[in-house]
Amino acid sequence: MIASLTSPASPRPSPARPGDDEDRPDRPRVTELRLSAFAGHRRASFPLGPLTLFAGPSGCGKTSALRAYEALARLGGGDGLAEVFPDPVACVPERARPDAQRRRGFRIGCTADGPEGPVRLDVAVQAEPDLRIVGERLAADGLVLLETALRDPSRRQVQAAWHTAGQASVTRAPLPDDRLGTALLPLRVAGKTDGQRRVLAAAEQMVVALRSVFACDPAPDRMRAPVPTGSGRLLGGCDNLAEVLRRTRAECGQRHARLVAAVRAGCAGPVADVLAEPLADGTVRAVLDRGDGIRTELGRLGDGELRYVALALVLLTGPGVLELDPAGEVPAALQTLTVLADGLDRGLDPGQRGELLRLAARMCERGHIRLVGAVSDASWVAGTDGITVVHVNYPSLK
Structure with missing residues (x-):
């Protein structure tokens, strides 16, 4: 059975302190993930900070939480x-049982x-x-701004009602049942009344x-071979690391210098530079310049070193380099890139984990990037400031 969507509104956050986020605008950011009924999760709620680590044994639901996000x-x-x-x-x-109409489903949400x-x-x-989609609810300050419900199962649409605060308190119209209504509101709401403008602002x-989310899980086996030149945008598996290195080295010397410093700290042997060498067949390969010819x-390199290099590159780049689709109509200064990194510590030795x-x-402290990662054990982060550790357990494991 698909349960109705009912939940109290969250309290407003405390005002930002002077100097927070280097006095940047208050960028929208996801601060809570809710898995009311998803895979092995039931009634689960996870707080998300600038740097969040989901921790727990294999099979506890870390990966499914990242997939829901x-x-x-x-x-x-x-x-x-x-x-x-x-x-x-x-x-x-x-264990979800179908209802009389043989319906089963799942529920997810966020703040x-x-x-x-x-x-x-x-x-x-x-x-x-x-x-x-059989139900959707967008709410703020205890006020429901958008609510949809499936009224006629024979039609591929849901009935939507959104707050207007005009002569009529709500506007009703059908929306497709295969798209998120919140994302469609800017095309449907005129923004003429205070109520409509409030709906649009909340939806935006x-x-x-x-x-602006980049799901990243570097695959060392696919990173070793030379790659053809292309868009210069890094894939989620970091297969095309070499061609992206060529681009980032040419475009931003300062960030490249930071990457070289990170690679030097996490890889064996001396590292003077990280380069992308063009080959005669038109492909490009990545190399470490050892500084002595x-x-x-x-x-x-080993799997752990490759994963370390790839993750460091991800953290030091941005939406223009990563293969994602940010909100192009919104200035970059108002957006925050969120990196989702499953198995963040996989294959890394203690030194590499600490450096990463x-x-x-x-990078998260600067405010333009957020990281949500999954690790098998978070004991190694104890005592580190600014990290939200979420211990994940399926109900059956508690």
Whole structure:
């Protein structure tokens, strides 16, 4: 059974302290992930800070939490339901029983903070017998700004009602059942009344908070071979690391110098530079310049070193270099890139883990990037300031 979407509004956050985020604008950001019923999670709520680590043993649900976050991000970017959930039945809680109409589904949601205060989004998805959004709620300060519901299962649409505060308190209209209504509101709401403008501002805050997400899980086996030149945008598996290195070295010497320093701290042997060498066949390969006339192909490095180099590059670049679709109509100064890194510590030795964590903390503190990672054990981060550690357990493991 798909339950109704009911939840109290979150309290407004405390005002920012002077100097927070280097006096930048209050960028929209996701501060809570809710998995009311998703895969092995039930009634789960996870706080998200600038640098958040999901920790727990294998099978506890860290990866599914990151997948739910990525799914919300893609829905916020306008992707269709079937694209976001190619295997929706896998998202249904294992013990969920179908109702009289053979319906089963799942529920996810999040809170985005920003200039409008905390804005909550909750979505109910039917996975069987047909994939569709059957309920959505956008709310702020206890006021429901958008609510949708499936009224006629024979039609591929939901009935939507949004707050207007004009002569009529709400406006009603059908919306497609395979798209997030919140992302469609700017096309449907005129913004003529205070109520409509409030709806638009809340929807924009949620969409901007969700849109700039880069899901990253470097795959060393695919990073070793030379690659053809292309767009210069880094893929989630970091397969095309070499061509991206060529671009970043040419475009920003300061960030490249930081990358070289990070690689020097986390890789064995001397490192004077990190280069991308063009080859005769038109491909390019990445190498470490040892500073004594010797160059080491990155393909000769171990899996842990390759993952470390790739993750450091991700943290030191931005939306223009990573393969994602940020909100192009919103100035970059108002956006925050969120990196989702499953298995953040996989293959890394203690020294590499520490260096990567310090780099992530520095970049997150500056305010233009957020990191949500999954680790098997977070004991090694104890005592480090600015990190939110979320210990994940499926109900059956408690």
